[in-house]
Amino acid sequence: MSDVRETGFKQRTRVADARERLLDVDPLDRTERVPLSVADGRTLSEPIDAARNVPHYARAAMDGWAVRAEDTFGASDRSPAILRPAESAGPNAAVRVHTGSELPEGADSVVMVEQTEKLAGELEVFDAVAEGENVAPVGEDVEAGQRLYEPGHQLRPSDLGLLKAIGIDTVEAVAHPEVAVVPTGEELVQADPDPGEVIETNRFTVSRLAERWGADVTRRNIVTDDHEALRVAVERDLTRDVVVTTGGSSVGERDLIPEVVEELGEVFVHGVALKPGHPVALGRVEDTTVVMLPGYPVAAIVNAVQFLRPLIKHLGRMPRNPIPTREARLTRKIRSEPGVRTFVRVKLEESDDEFEATPTRASGSGILSSVALADGWVVVEESREGVPEGETVTVEDWEYNA
Structure with missing residues (x-):
């Protein structure tokens, strides 16, 4: 860890490689009985x-009259079949039924009510039915x-x-994966910040995302940038499947959490080739995976979607459904660094039967409004160096669907 602190992130792991190492863990084998509600x-x-x-009885599929099909053969508008309304089925008898009613014993079909007319105590049937017509048989569903x-x-x-x-x-x-979210940083407060203090938002955002993705979440109080306090915080939640920390994952003097995790277990990724948020770290202590997210809010969200979401889905044996997307024409060029997967926040507008994607002016990883007020992001793959204006891009609506 000291080498990283001295040299910075000279080598960054590709996103796909980091995710592969993260998911090299067995899914949960815990189960639980869950009410259908x-x-x-x-x-x-x-x-x-x-x-x-289902259904467990033969039932009428239409409002009408339950009959024997043979009693309606040859019926037409000009020559209706004449049946007698009755309480039970039988030869030349018709029993009034409603959709879902049990088919009376002795009847084998239903004539729709609009194909009949009652006159002088008799029922005229203007359309022949086949055996089983307008009847839902046992086990049809x-x-x-x-x-x-x-x-x-x-x-x-x-x-x-x-x-x-x-x-x-x-x-x-x-069972739902159990996740503990631990915000870190001595500058963090819950409200009324003084100069130099910052209102802590990552715990709220990340924990709610984790719940959307299918985790049971424990929200922890802020832990200051102190080696011993961080160690205690990680050890406290080793009964959980995942510990997520926010902040302190880079290489500064107060970025202590990767060092703490390394002492307790293993850090197998520190620094990923993505922007914003390359200082993410991934590790494992005993049987608990530790996801160390950067403290900047946008960087925390990007990395949570890229790493925490697939981890929760994997552990919980849940399908990782594709993130909903929309095609749009780019209104301004995007700059990106080759070899780095870049997430560019955009606003969408509909124009002339197509959508236009405009990158947000504010793009720093600490500008929470740039993602909260955006309609999604465009992912620029590592193989590209920017995207020109006018190109059709894919906008991921990462927040729409779990």
């Missing part, structure tokens, strides 16, 4: 088979014994409705 987004740890048919979901499936609202329909109220799910 709060199971949206949870990852199943066991298969689910249907214990019963789900058959008993049918495999519905495999382990690893992430539940959606439609899944919850289907599970409720087959009588399931709880599911066995992969």
Whole structure:
């Protein structure tokens, strides 16, 4: 660690390589029973088979009359079939039913009500129906014994409705990764800053992002830039799956957290080829992964999306869905450094049936408004040296979807 402190980040790990090393850890094997009411987004740890048919009875699929199909054969507008309204099904009988009603025993189809007319105690049927027409048979939706979901499936609202329909109220799910967020820095305060003090925002932002991504988060109080205090803070949360620190990850005299983690375990990445936020560090102490985010708010967010999000998804066996994107025409050129993955915040405007992306004027990694008031960011890959004005770019709406 002393070499880095003396020389700075002469060598920076590529983003893909850093992420690969970070994710070289087994997913969680803890599971928990979860009520269906709060199971949206949870990852199943066991298969689910249907214990019963849905529907479990033959039911009318339309409002109308339950009949025997053979009694309607040949019916037409000019020559309607004449049936008698009845309470039970039988030859030449018709029973009034509504959508979802149980099909009466002896009936095999339903005539839609608009194809009938009651006159003088009789029912005229103007359209012939086939056996089974307008009837939902037993098991039409789900058959008993049918495999519905495999382990690893992430539940959606439609899944919850289907599970409720087959009588399931709880599911066995992969436990949420447990994450502790620890803000560090002697200049940080919660409110009313004096000159030289800064209101701490990273804990709030990063912890809320982690919760969106599927973690159970513990928010810790600010820890000052003191070696012993930082060591105690890290050791306190080694029962968690992940410890996230914010601040103190660079190479200055007060950037102590990588040194503390190195003493307790291992720092396998310190300095990544991305901008903003290259001073990120990644390590592991015992079975706990430590993600050391830079203190500048934008740098913390960029690195959280690039590293903490995939780590949480990996540990929790959750699919890492693509970040939503939109194509847009760049209104100003973007400058970037070759070999560095650059994240450029942009505002979007619709013009002439296309979107235009304009880089924000304020672009420093400490300018929180540059990301909070932006509509997304453009990722300039390491292989490029800037993007010219007028080029169509892909804007990532990283905040829209977990």
